[in-house]
Amino acid sequence: MERRDFLRAAVVGGTVATLGFSVTRESIAYPAKTGPSPYGALQAADANGIELPAGFTSRVIARSTHAVANAGYTWHSAPDGGACFADGAGWIYVSNSEMSSGGGGVSAIRFDASGNTTDAYRILGGTTRNCAGGPIPWNTWLSCEETDFGYTWETDPWGVKAAVRRDAMGQFTHEAAACDPDRKVIYQTEDTSDGCFYRFIPTTWGGLSAGGTLQVLVENGTALSWVNVPDPDGSPTPTRDQVTGAKIFNGGEGAFYRNGTCYFTTKGDNRVWAYDAANNQLHVAYDDNLTSNPPLTGVDNITGATVGDLYVAEDGGNMEICIITPDDIIAPFLRVTGQSASELCGVALNPAGNRMYFSSQRGTSGSSSGGITYEVTGPFRTSL
Template sequence: MPLQRRTFLRIVTAGAGAVAFSGALWQQAAADAPARPAAAESPYGPLGAPDGNGLALPAGFTGRIVAKSLHSVGGILWHSAPDGGACFPDGDGWIYVSNSELPLIGGVSALRFTADGSVSDAYRILSGTNLNCAGGATPWHTWLSCEEIHRGRVFETDPYGEVPARSHHAMGRFKHEAAACDPDHEVVYLTEDEDDGCLYRYTPDTWGDLTAGRLEVLCSTGGDSVEWREVPDPDAPLVQTRHQVDEARHFDGGEGCHYADGVCYFTAKGDRSVWAYDTRAQTVTAVYSGGGPLDGVDNVTGSTAGDLYVAEDGGNMEINIITPDGVVAPVLRLDDQSESEITGPAFSPDGSRLYFSSQRGTSGERTGSGGITYEVTGPFRH
């Protein structure tokens, strides 16, 4: 059952933090449900002891390492500083793509898996770009890789390694973080990693071709109400996009972005919040505001069961689930990696495997040379 659209809002308490849910957005949420303890109510149960890779998981789940930075996998050296990622179908197997958040030589690499989960191939799909942080998958099975630099670009890449990557300047030149495609309205949402960053909406002239289109910025109109206004010059060399429209609403450190059934979810690390833009109500409200088990909000993805999965940058190195009925709880934790961050969570096409990376691994090396990419298999809700 997909994430459902919001019609009303209620507040429940998870630990010391506030979590806001809407009854129809998450269809199973009840308006009169009491506050519930977070970790004790996890749909997967408590985390067990760390395995040999330092990965703590609930009962019934197993994990493995599929790639390590600067180690050979599928015929290439896996990149350093692995960041945003996504999965794509590939016959009876699948592909996981991963950005490299390195300066000047960032780019994107891909792992190809067979039906039994073996790695059959690995290859580069983008090279020579700068601090490729997060991004987003498109409905036509390309990967949007975003540069997190001043006047950064969005590159559309081919996970299958057949079509050369190309940049789309019409999507704006700013410190890009993540992208989320909304096929219902034929737009792409974009986050910006600045302490006064914005949320953007890109409407291509032709859905499926991002070459040309209109870039808009989210603006406040009073309270939670918002509207979109066009950015006058998305490619401006001097005036940043976030400063071109006075009414633009600002978020402290935009990070991950995910769209499902009329709602665009996005995180802001400075706000320590998971936000939700409701496309029908034209409102922005907080789905989660820090202080509970989830800290250092960063990359976010979702499942067809209606759950959000939010990765931590720092915190205690967990991926937390936010369920439709108000639970916020860890589904995995990496021990002894406090100097790293979790990046690139993405489910395999059948929803049975979750991929993600620890950008700096156990070494904590700022170059990301200790990066580790993991796979977790188990009875995920879908």
């Protein structure tokens, strides 16, 4: 048996990664192994200090405490998780602000069909440590507070409707959310060393105003199940401690759902997990201890392209966004130089999949007021 196949079938972190499921192009041989990027080697750093593959270019879209071009709106400090939404022939990029003491929130930048910025504005304010979140199918952005009794807020990328706090989704150290329209649930990660993996079942699919049920993933031997959280408000007992046998994850970070699988990251052990929702199985898609010269450390936000590639941003490491291909090869896609006191976050692709957005949360200054939001354009893959 090949080493990678053996590792996939082994018991990893108390979870059996079995071979008994449908093998797809997105799950050929977990865990991912270090290899060559489909885009080739990184080139010398450009004028923005970013090393990119040949044919790709970068530009600065916004800087914290500075006005966004053609908008007159001052971009927020500590930019973090983000996503893109289609807006006619253009699109909107939303970005969280991970500021404390009510200084957080969410801002948005609107682009026309040519990629020019045309507007920028705030869609949520007065909240705390808005870290990651996730888009949901009815074109709203869930922004999550990373604090002990944090909430999930539903926001309008167009800034027309007021943001709404969704209490039923639980009070805990929220990180990211990923919508599973097939099972009509929303997965959530928890950023603590003894955090859990949750799913929220809305009472009425297509909206969150009617509330719903919060559940936590439970492990009993090799079997997984979902159990209701008795007190989603986390008081007096934290949600992660309310259900016996709840599966523990070391520092939950980004989450992204595609084709029956929710991929999510844990920073404490530098892993990318793959929850196979269709078969209710959990797999380790990447572990920096299970490959030579691991390119990805400090795993954080994650997103994916329609072609099947995953992109994972680093909080630390050597400031890279790494690509994980459908044949389970992992390699650097880009590297930011001269910003070792920052972290990369908010990685997202525009609806056409030919532009990538991300932020360096503290930029070259190492301060939250020095955040920089970038765009990368180039020949992103449209087929394998």
